[in-house]
Amino acid sequence: MWHIIGQPQAVSLLESSLNRGQLCHAYLFVGPPRVGKMTLALDLAQAVNCTAEAAPCAECPACRRIVAGKHADVRVIDLNSNHNGAEGRPKAEIGIDEIKELRNAASLPPYEGKHKVFIIDGAEHLSNEAANCLLKTLEEPPPQVLFILLATKERLLLPTIVSRCQRLELHPLSRKAVAEALAERRGTDAQKAKLVASLSGGCLGWALAAEGDERLLAQRSQKIEELLQVAAAGYEERFAYAAQLATRFGHDRPSALDALKLWLSWWHDLLLVKTGCGDWITNVDQEAVLFHQAAGYKLAQIKGAIDSLQAAGEQLDHNANPRLALEVLMLNLPLKRG
Numbered sequence: 001m002w003h004i005i006g007q008p009q010a011v012s013l014l015e016s017s018l019n020r021g022q023l024c025h026a027y028l029f030v031g032p033p034r035v036g037k038m039t040l041a042l043d044l045a046q047a048v049n050c051t052a053e054a055a056p057c058a059e060c061p062a063c064r065r066i067v068a069g070k071h072a073d074v075r076v077i078d079l080n081s082n083h084n085g086a087e088g089r090p091k092a093e094i095g096i097d098e099i100k101e102l103r104n105a106a107s108l109p110p111y112e113g114k115h116k117v118f119i120i121d122g123a124e125h126l127s128n129e130a131a132n133c134l135l136k137t138l139e140e141p142p143p144q145v146l147f148i149l150l151a152t153k154e155r156l157l158l159p160t161i162v163s164r165c166q167r168l169e170l171h172p173l174s175r176k177a178v179a180e181a182l183a184e185r186r187g188t189d190a191q192k193a194k195l196v197a198s199l200s201g202g203c204l205g206w207a208l209a210a211e212g213d214e215r216l217l218a219q220r221s222q223k224i225e226e227l228l229q230v231a232a233a234g235y236e237e238r239f240a241y242a243a244q245l246a247t248r249f250g251h252d253r254p255s256a257l258d259a260l261k262l263w264l265s266w267w268h269d270l271l272l273v274k275t276g277c278g279d280w281i282t283n284v285d286q287e288a289v290l291f292h293q294a295a296g297y298k299l300a301q302i303k304g305a306i307d308s309l310q311a312a313g314e315q316l317d318h319n320a321n322p323r324l325a326l327e328v329l330m331l332n333l334p335l336k337r338g
């Protein structure tokens with residue numbers, strides 16, 4: 001049984017390769033964060049090590065140990081793992097030591113299963129040295145070893161690594177599919193399932209995590225309030241907010257980036273409403289507010305705000321001065337009429 005929901009193309013390709021006994025030695029799963037890359041990787045690790053006839057069965061000891069992270073032949077390498085196997089502080093990159101250790105481990109035969117499986121989660125975070133070391137291993141793959149690379153930002157990978165892997169793209173699910181999965185797996189009520197599904201952008205892993213995290217939805221409500229206040233405010237108040245957000249960026253980068261992401265989804269919703277596509281908005285619980293607000297802006301103003309938000313996001317990605325980038329953004333967002 002495959003745990004992954006959706007992704008029919010990827011699953012059918014893997015299934016037919018498994019059935020023909022023609023699995024590649026390296027795969028690259030590409031897709032947005034929490035779309036299901038790790039779930040599919042663990043499914044595949046189960047499929048090659050399962051002891052039942054209909055693999056992956058999800059129930060035999062091998063399948064259970066893999067899901068529990070206790071199988072000796074299945075290893076996950078990510079920003080949290082250390083080369084000695086211990087959990088440590090998250091790092092900025094996956095270094096050469098981890099990949100050297102991986103090479104050594106890959107050269108030994110499987111310990112308890114049929115295949116050794118190395119899952120590199122966040123392959124775009126491999127240091128240059130580590131990527132080149134991995135490339136050598138991919139060029140001369142040891143037998144009975146399967147490499148599965150997971151990446152969100154494929155453009156940051158060495159092209160030579162990409163060309164050594166069978167590449168599979170994972171796509172966001174439809175809102176309907178996410179809502180159905182929430183109802184089925186968590187018993188989520190219809191209204192909440194609809195909201196979480198539309199906020200998830202089709203990434204079921206995010207939706208499942210958010211569904212059970214009241215704090216996350218409360219933080220979103222707070223950020224929406226901030227956003228509405230700033231949209232209605234004059235420059236003085238906006239600059240104060242830019243300074244506050246820049247400080248937040250300094251000590252909690254993900255939270256500040258989340259705020260900007262929400263702003264972008266909000267203005268995108270305003271664009272949808274303005275152009276008569278209100279059925280497609282993301283912030284489905286804020287429909288009335290969005291319709292009211294959209295009436296106060298011209299289409300060009302909304303488009304301009306989206307451009308400015310995208311530009312600010314890119315500048316922050318490229319380590320621009322956050323306060324400066326956010327102040328420019330505050331200047332560019334349209335002032336409320338009247």
Ligand SMILES: [Zn+2]
Pocket residue numbers: 046049050051052055056057058059060061062063064
């Ligand atoms: Zn099994």
